[in-house]
Amino acid sequence: MVSVPSLAPARPDATRRERAQLVLIAAIAVAFIILGVVVVLNSVLYTQTISSSTSIEQTGDAHQTELELERNLRGLVQETNRNGGDVDAEVAAFLELYERSSGESRPVAISAEMVDEEPGVLFQEEPSSPLNDEGEVFDSTLPREFGQLLVTIDLDQSDSNGRLELNLSDDTTVWFTRVSASDTVTVEVVGGPQCEITPQSSESVTIDVLRGEANGEYDSSDCLDVASAVQGSYDSLQFEDPAISIGDLYGSYEVVVAGGEPGIIPSHDGREVAWALELEYTSDSSDLSYERSLPIEVYGDRP
Numbered sequence: 001m002v003s004v005p006s007l008a009p010a011r012p013d014a015t016r017r018e019r020a021q022l023v024l025i026a027a028i029a030v031a032f033i034i035l036g037v038v039v040v041l042n043s044v045l046y047t048q049t050i051s052s053s054t055s056i057e058q059t060g061d062a063h064q065t066e067l068e069l070e071r072n073l074r075g076l077v078q079e080t081n082r083n084g085g086d087v088d089a090e091v092a093a094f095l096e097l098y099e100r101s102s103g104e105s106r107p108v109a110i111s112a113e114m115v116d117e118e119p120g121v122l123f124q125e126e127p128s129s130p131l132n133d134e135g136e137v138f139d140s141t142l143p144r145e146f147g148q149l150l151v152t153i154d155l156d157q158s159d160s161n162g163r164l165e166l167n168l169s170d171d172t173t174v175w176f177t178r179v180s181a182s183d184t185v186t187v188e189v190v191g192g193p194q195c196e197i198t199p200q201s202s203e204s205v206t207i208d209v210l211r212g213e214a215n216g217e218y219d220s221s222d223c224l225d226v227a228s229a230v231q232g233s234y235d236s237l238q239f240e241d242p243a244i245s246i247g248d249l250y251g252s253y254e255v256v257v258a259g260g261e262p263g264i265i266p267s268h269d270g271r272e273v274a275w276a277l278e279l280e281y282t283s284d285s286s287d288l289s290y291e292r293s294l295p296i297e298v299y300g301d302r303p
Contacts, residue, residue, distance in 0.1 A: 081273035112281035119260040120275030130248035134239040136267040143233035147299025148256035149209040159247030168234040189229045195222035
């Protein structure tokens, strides 16, 4: 009879080792899976961060560029309008200079050009007679938005208690009064706010009515209240004596209203000037490039 050898039972130590190896292999596999997930998540977060920072950089750079262009061009074009210069030539010269200087000061190449211009009308007079005798400056078929209203009082020539009345359409009246006792000039919206100005010079004082500013000492909140009461659109403007005349004021004025000459009847010489501009500019750097359109209201710096 053939004998069959019996199999020896597995030893407990060997079984435990096998189980331990399986657990170790499973743990390693899980670790690799977790590591892969972390790498993927980090990659997504990094991409989002780069995209976000690029967007923020683009927004910040565009804001800085547009702020610089607006501030500089407003002042430049206002002065060019005042002096009767060539706005197109002055703007082109400034943009050429800006392109060069921006490339030198930061790693960005900016190119810009003016693509549109809206007209306004400027009235500017320094009459030899009192402003009280100036009468109507203009009359329009439609209300015009005012962008500039400067009145300069010549203190040397004006009467010590002079008063000038400015009528805007038929609903707003402003008095300019020289008070001899205190050597001040008051600007008063009849039935509304007023401000008092102590001139810096004994020769003249210039009042920017729409911005609530003057070359002298004054309460800014009072003058801003006057500016707020006067700002708006009117279809006519005239200087005249008040109902009770107490003396004359000499000086000059500068008025700018929106819209071209058609539809406006000037009683004094007016000329078309730039009221608004539109620029198109491109910004190029190693990281990004974009094109933007920038409208600029030349007299948009009113409060």
